[in-house]
Amino acid sequence: MNAIIDENIDDIIDFIKEHFENNRIDEIKNIIEKMHPVDLADVLMELSDENRLNFLNLLSWEDSSEVLSELGPESFSEVLELLGKDKKTYVLDRMSQDDIVDKLGELEEDRRKEIIAYLDIENARDVRELLVYDEDTAGGIMTKDFISLKSDYTIYKAIETLRKTEVDNETIYYVYVTDLEERLVGVISLRELIIAKPNQLISEIMNENVISVTTSDDQEEVARIVSKYDLLVIPVTDNDGVLSGIITMDDIIDVIEEEATEDILKFAGSSDLEDFDEENFGMRILMSVRSRLPWLIITLFGGLFTSHIVSNFQGVINSNTTLAMFMPLLAGMGGNVGTQSSTLTVRSIAVDQIRGKEVLLTIFQEGIVGISIGIVCSIIVAISSFYLKGDILMSLIVGVAMMSNIVTAATIGTMVPIVFKKIGVDPAVASAPFISTTVDITGLTIYFTLATLMMKAWL
Amino acid sequence: MNAIIDENIDDIIDFIKEHFENNRIDEIKNIIEKMHPVDLADVLMELSDENRLNFLNLLSWEDSSEVLSELGPESFSEVLELLGKDKKTYVLDRMSQDDIVDKLGELEEDRRKEIIAYLDIENARDVRELLVYDEDTAGGIMTKDFISLKSDYTIYKAIETLRKTEVDNETIYYVYVTDLEERLVGVISLRELIIAKPNQLISEIMNENVISVTTSDDQEEVARIVSKYDLLVIPVTDNDGVLSGIITMDDIIDVIEEEATEDILKFAGSSDLEDFDEENFGMRILMSVRSRLPWLIITLFGGLFTSHIVSNFQGVINSNTTLAMFMPLLAGMGGNVGTQSSTLTVRSIAVDQIRGKEVLLTIFQEGIVGISIGIVCSIIVAISSFYLKGDILMSLIVGVAMMSNIVTAATIGTMVPIVFKKIGVDPAVASAPFISTTVDITGLTIYFTLATLMMKAWL
Numbered sequence: 001m002n003a004i005i006d007e008n009i010d011d012i013i014d015f016i017k018e019h020f021e022n023n024r025i026d027e028i029k030n031i032i033e034k035m036h037p038v039d040l041a042d043v044l045m046e047l048s049d050e051n052r053l054n055f056l057n058l059l060s061w062e063d064s065s066e067v068l069s070e071l072g073p074e075s076f077s078e079v080l081e082l083l084g085k086d087k088k089t090y091v092l093d094r095m096s097q098d099d100i101v102d103k104l105g106e107l108e109e110d111r112r113k114e115i116i117a118y119l120d121i122e123n124a125r126d127v128r129e130l131l132v133y134d135e136d137t138a139g140g141i142m143t144k145d146f147i148s149l150k151s152d153y154t155i156y157k158a159i160e161t162l163r164k165t166e167v168d169n170e171t172i173y174y175v176y177v178t179d180l181e182e183r184l185v186g187v188i189s190l191r192e193l194i195i196a197k198p199n200q201l202i203s204e205i206m207n208e209n210v211i212s213v214t215t216s217d218d219q220e221e222v223a224r225i226v227s228k229y230d231l232l233v234i235p236v237t238d239n240d241g242v243l244s245g246i247i248t249m250d251d252i253i254d255v256i257e258e259e260a261t262e263d264i265l266k267f268a269g270s271s272d273l274e275d276f277d278e279e280n281f282g283m284r285i286l287m288s289v290r291s292r293l294p295w296l297i298i299t300l301f302g303g304l305f306t307s308h309i310v311s312n313f314q315g316v317i318n319s320n321t322t323l324a325m326f327m328p329l330l331a332g333m334g335g336n337v338g339t340q341s342s343t344l345t346v347r348s349i350a351v352d353q354i355r356g357k358e359v360l361l362t363i364f365q366e367g368i369v370g371i372s373i374g375i376v377c378s379i380i381v382a383i384s385s386f387y388l389k390g391d392i393l394m395s396l397i398v399g400v401a402m403m404s405n406i407v408t409a410a411t412i413g414t415m416v417p418i419v420f421k422k423i424g425v426d427p428a429v430a431s432a433p434f435i436s437t438t439v440d441i442t443g444l445t446i447y448f449t450l451a452t453l454m455m456k457a458w459l
Numbered sequence: 460m461n462a463i464i465d466e467n468i469d470d471i472i473d474f475i476k477e478h479f480e481n482n483r484i485d486e487i488k489n490i491i492e493k494m495h496p497v498d499l500a501d502v503l504m505e506l507s508d509e510n511r512l513n514f515l516n517l518l519s520w521e522d523s524s525e526v527l528s529e530l531g532p533e534s535f536s537e538v539l540e541l542l543g544k545d546k547k548t549y550v551l552d553r554m555s556q557d558d559i560v561d562k563l564g565e566l567e568e569d570r571r572k573e574i575i576a577y578l579d580i581e582n583a584r585d586v587r588e589l590l591v592y593d594e595d596t597a598g599g600i601m602t603k604d605f606i607s608l609k610s611d612y613t614i615y616k617a618i619e620t621l622r623k624t625e626v627d628n629e630t631i632y633y634v635y636v637t638d639l640e641e642r643l644v645g646v647i648s649l650r651e652l653i654i655a656k657p658n659q660l661i662s663e664i665m666n667e668n669v670i671s672v673t674t675s676d677d678q679e680e681v682a683r684i685v686s687k688y689d690l691l692v693i694p695v696t697d698n699d700g701v702l703s704g705i706i707t708m709d710d711i712i713d714v715i716e717e718e719a720t721e722d723i724l725k726f727a728g729s730s731d732l733e734d735f736d737e738e739n740f741g742m743r744i745l746m747s748v749r750s751r752l753p754w755l756i757i758t759l760f761g762g763l764f765t766s767h768i769v770s771n772f773q774g775v776i777n778s779n780t781t782l783a784m785f786m787p788l789l790a791g792m793g794g795n796v797g798t799q800s801s802t803l804t805v806r807s808i809a810v811d812q813i814r815g816k817e818v819l820l821t822i823f824q825e826g827i828v829g830i831s832i833g834i835v836c837s838i839i840v841a842i843s844s845f846y847l848k849g850d851i852l853m854s855l856i857v858g859v860a861m862m863s864n865i866v867t868a869a870t871i872g873t874m875v876p877i878v879f880k881k882i883g884v885d886p887a888v889a890s891a892p893f894i895s896t897t898v899d900i901t902g903l904t905i906y907f908t909l910a911t912l913m914m915k916a917w918l
Contacts, residue, residue: 033668034668036668036670036688038687038688038689159653162653162654163653163654173632173649173650173691190632190649190650190653191632191649194618194621194622194649194653195621195622209492209493209495211464211495225464226712227712227716228497229464229495229497230497230708230709230712232632232691232708249689249691249708250689252712253685253686253689253711253712253715256712256715256716256719257686257715257719257810260715260716260719260722260723261806261810263719263723264719264722264723264726264802264806265802265803265806267723267726267727267802268726268798268799268801268802268803268891269795269798269799270799270802270803281820281824284824285824285827285828285831288803288824288828289828289831289832292796292799292828292832293832293835295795295799296792296795296796296799296832296836297835297836297839299791299792299795300788300792300836300839300840302791303787303788303789303791303792304788304840304843304844304847306787306788306791307784307785307787307788307844307847308847310783310784310786310787311781311784311847311848314780314781314783314784317780317783318780321773321776321777321780321783322770322773324769324773324776324780324783324786325766325769325770325773326766327769327783327786327787328762328765328766328769328786328787328790328899328903329759329762329763329765329766330762331787331790331791332758332761332762332765332790332794332895332896332899333755333758333759333762335791335794335892335895336728336754336755336758336891336892336895336896337751337755339727339728339891339892340727340728340729340751340754340755340892342727343723343724343726343727343729344724344727344729344747347720347723347724351716351720361740365740365743365744365747368744369744369747369748369751372744372748373748373751373752373755376752376756377755377756377759380756380759381759381763384763385763385766388763388766388767388770389770432727432795432798432891433794433795433798433799436791436794436795436895437791437795440787440791444787
C-alpha cells in the first residue's frame with residue numbers, strides 16, 4: 001500500500017468537500033488515512049470553518065499536530081483557535097520548536113503570548129529564547145529539541161536514556177556529547193551506538209571532530225557548510241561552545257530554496273517574493289513597488305544619461321536618420337550578451353567556481369566567447385541590414401558596431417561582478433537592469449563614434 | 460576540540476606544501492587529523508603526484524576512501540592509479556555506490572571496466588546496473604546500499620541483522636520493509652526500532668504509507684517530493700514496486716542546487732554551467748558559445764524586426780531627430796520592468812505560488828504595480844527631459860510614452876510566462892533577452908505612434 005501524494009490534490013479536495021456535504025464520513029476517512037500531513041494541510045485550508053473542525057476530528061491528535069505544523073502562521077493561528085484547550089496543549093506540545101517559533105515570529109505580540117501560554121514551562125522557555133534570535137541566523141532556524149549525553153556515560157546507559165527520552169523523530173540520528181559545562185565535545189551516530197559494546201564509554205567511540213556553527217552565523221553560511229560536508233544535522237553552539245540547539249535538513253533545504261529565489265530576483269533588479277505570503281492585497285502592491293522601484297530609478301537616470309550621449313551625436317543622426325533605426329538592435333544585443341555574461345559570472349562566484357587564479361582565465365575565456373558570438377552576429381546583421389536598406393556603408397557601420405559592442409558587453413558583464421566581489425560589493429548587484437544600462441551607454445557611444453568616423457572616411 | 464573547516468584552506472595548503480618540503484610530517488599529521496575529507500580532497504589536488512601519495516599514506520585507509528569519494532571523476536581516476544592493488548580494492552569497497560557511479564559515468568568505457576574489475580562481485584553487479592539509468596533520473600542518483608528487512612521479522616531479529624550488516628552510515632536511518640517478492644511494503648525508523656519491544660513483529664510497528672519514487676522519475680520531481688514532505692531518504696522502486704534503491708539527502712541537495720543554477724541561467728537566455736567542469740579550454744569556449752548563441756540569434760532577428768518598425772517611423776524622426784535621443788531610455792526601461800515582472804512570475808510558478816484562481820489576481824496585481832511604477836518614472840522622465848531639452852511637447856510625449864510602455868511591459872512580462880505554462884511551454888523560456896526584445900517592439904511602436912499623434916495635434 002503506497003502513500004497518496006500530491007499529484008491530484010485538487011480532485012481529492014473536491015471529493016472530500018462533496019462527501020462532507022453528503023455526510024459520507026467513512027469514505028473521507030479511508031482516503032485521508034493514506035495521505036501525508038503536508039497534503040492534509042492543503043485540504044484543510046480549502047474547507048469551511050465547520051468542516052475544518054470535522055476534518056480535524058477525523059485525525060488522531062498526533063496527526064492533527066503534524067497538520068498544524070504544516071500551516072502558514074495566520075492559518076495556524078486560526079485553526080488552533082478551533083480546538084479545545086486539551087487538544088491545543090497536546091498539539092503544541094507535539095510540534096517541533098523551530099516550527100512553533102517560525103509561526104510565532106510572524107504573529108502579533110498578543111497572539112504570541114496567548115499561544116505560548118499553552119506550552120509547558122520548559123517548552124515555553126525554549127521558545128521564548130529562540131524568538132530572540134534574528135530569523136536569518138543559525139539561532140533563528142535551530143530547535144532546542146535535541147539529545148545530548150555526557151561523555152562518561154556507558155553505551156548501555158546511553159541507550160537506556162534514549163529509550164526514555166521523547167523527542168522528535170527528525171532529531172534523533174545523531175546524539176551530541178557534552179562535558180560538565182554543557183560544551184559540545186563530540187558526536188555519535190545512532191548507528192554507532194547500536195553496534196557498540198554496552199560497557200564501552202561514549203568518550204571512547206565518539207567523534208571529536210564536530211562541525212558546528214554558532215547562533216549568530218548567517219543561515220546562508222550554515223546551508224553552505226551543511227551542503228558542502230553532506231551533513232544531516234548541524235549542532236549550534238553559543239560563543240562559549242555551549243550546545244544551544246541543532247538545525248535539521250528540512251530547514252536547510254528551505255534556506256537553499258529561499259536563497260536561490262533571492263539570487264534570481266536580485267538578478268532581475270528586484271528584492272523578494274515575500275509579498276506573495278502577504279494576505280493583504282494593498283500591502284502586496286506596496287511591497288512589490290518598494291522592492292522594484294529603487295533599481296528602476298537608478299537605471300532611469302542611467303537611461304537619461306544615455307539620452308544625453310545620443311543627443312551629443314545629433315549631428316550625425318541628422319545627416320543620416322537611418323542610423324536611428326539600428327539603435328534598438330545594437331543596444332538590445334549588447335544588453336543580452338552582457339546579461340548572459342554577468343549572470344554566468346555571478347552564479348559561478350556564488351557556487352564557488354571562480355577562485356584565485358581562475359579569475360583571469362574566466363575573463364579571457366569570456367572575451368573569446370564574446371569575439372566568437374560577435375563574429376556570427378555581426379555577419380548576420382550586416383547581411384540583413386544590407387537586405388533591408390541596400391546601403392553598403394550603413395551595413396558596414398552596423399556590422400562593425402555590433403562586433404565591438406558584443407565584445408565590450410561580454411567583457412563588462414564578466415568584469416563588473418568580479419570587481420564588485422573584490423571590493424566587497426555583492427556581485428548580484430550586477431543585475432540585468434544594471435548591466436543593460438551600462439552596456440547601452442558604451443554600445444551607443446561606440447556605434448555613433450564609428451558612424452561618425454566611417455562616414456567621414458567614406459565621403 | 461572542533462573540526463577545522465574550509466575558511467582558511469589556502470593557508471592550510473601552503474602550510475602543508477611547505478612542511479612536505481622540509482619533511483616535517485608530524486605537523487602535517489596534526490593538522491589533517493582535524494580536517495574533513497571534503498577539505499582534504501581540496502588539499503590533495505594541489506599537491507604534486509609524489510606528495511599526493513605521501514599525503515594519502517598519512518591517512519587511514521578509511522579516510523583515504525572518503526577523500527577519494529570527494530574528488531571529481533578525472534581526479535578520482537588519476538589518484539586511484541597511485542594506490543596499490545589492495546588499497547584500491549579497499550577504497551572502492553568503502554565508497555558509496557552512487558559516488559562510484561557518478562564518477563564512472565564520466566569516464567571512458569575502458570577506464571570504467573578497469574575500475575569495476577576491482578569491485579567485489581556483488582558491488583560490481585550493482586554498479587553496472589546503476590550505470591544503465593539516465594543520470595537525471597531517480598535511478599541515476601540512487602544507491603543500492605540500503606537495508607531491507609522482511610515484515611515477519613521480530614524486532615530482536617531486526618536489530619541483530621542491523622548489527623551484522625555493514626552499510627554506509629548515511630543510509631541507515633530508515634529501514635525498509637519488503638514482502639517475499641522484495642516489494643516495498645513499509646518503512647520503520649531506527650528510532651522506532653530501538654524503542655519497540657524485542658518480541659514485536661516489524662509488520663506491527665512499520666508505517667505502511669511509504670512515499671517512494673520509481674527509477675525513471677525525473678530527479679527534479681524527486682527533489683520536489685523530498686523537499687515538500689521533509690524526507691531524509693526516499694526509497695526507489697521499479698515499475699513492479701520492487702525496492703531498487705534509495706536516494707539520500709546529500710544527492711537531493713545537489714539536485715536542488717543544480718536546478719537553481721539551471722533556472723538562473725535559463726533566465727539569462729543561456730543553458731548551463733557544465734563548461735566550468737570541462738578541463739579543456741577549447742571545449743569550454745565551444746560549449747559556452749553553443750549554449751548562448753541560439754537565444755542571441757533569435758533576439759537578433761527580433762532586433763532586426765524592431766529596426767524595421769523604427770524605419771516605418773522614419774518620417775516622424777526626420778521631422779524631429781530629438782525623438783531618437785529618447786529611444787534607448789524608453790526601450791531600456793521597458794526591458795527592465797518587463798524582466799522584473801517575468802522573473803517574479805517565472806519564479807512564482809516554479810515554487811508553486813501561482814495556482815488556479817491566483818492567476819488573474821497576479822496579472823491584476825502586476826498591472827497595478829506597473830501603473831504605480833509608471834507614474835513615478837514618467838513624472839521623473841518628463842521633468843528631466845524638459846530640463847535637458849526645454850521642449851514641453853517632447854517632455855509630454857516622452858512622459859506619456861514611458862507610462863504606457865511600463866504598464867505594457869509589466870503586463871507582457873507577467874502574462875507571457877503564464878500563457879507559456881498553460882500551453883505547455885517551459886515558462887523559463889520567457890527569459891530576460893526574450894522579454895526585452897518583445898518589449899522593445901511594443902515600446903517603440905507606442906512611442907512613435909504617440910509622437911506622431913501628439914505632434915499632429917499640437918501643430
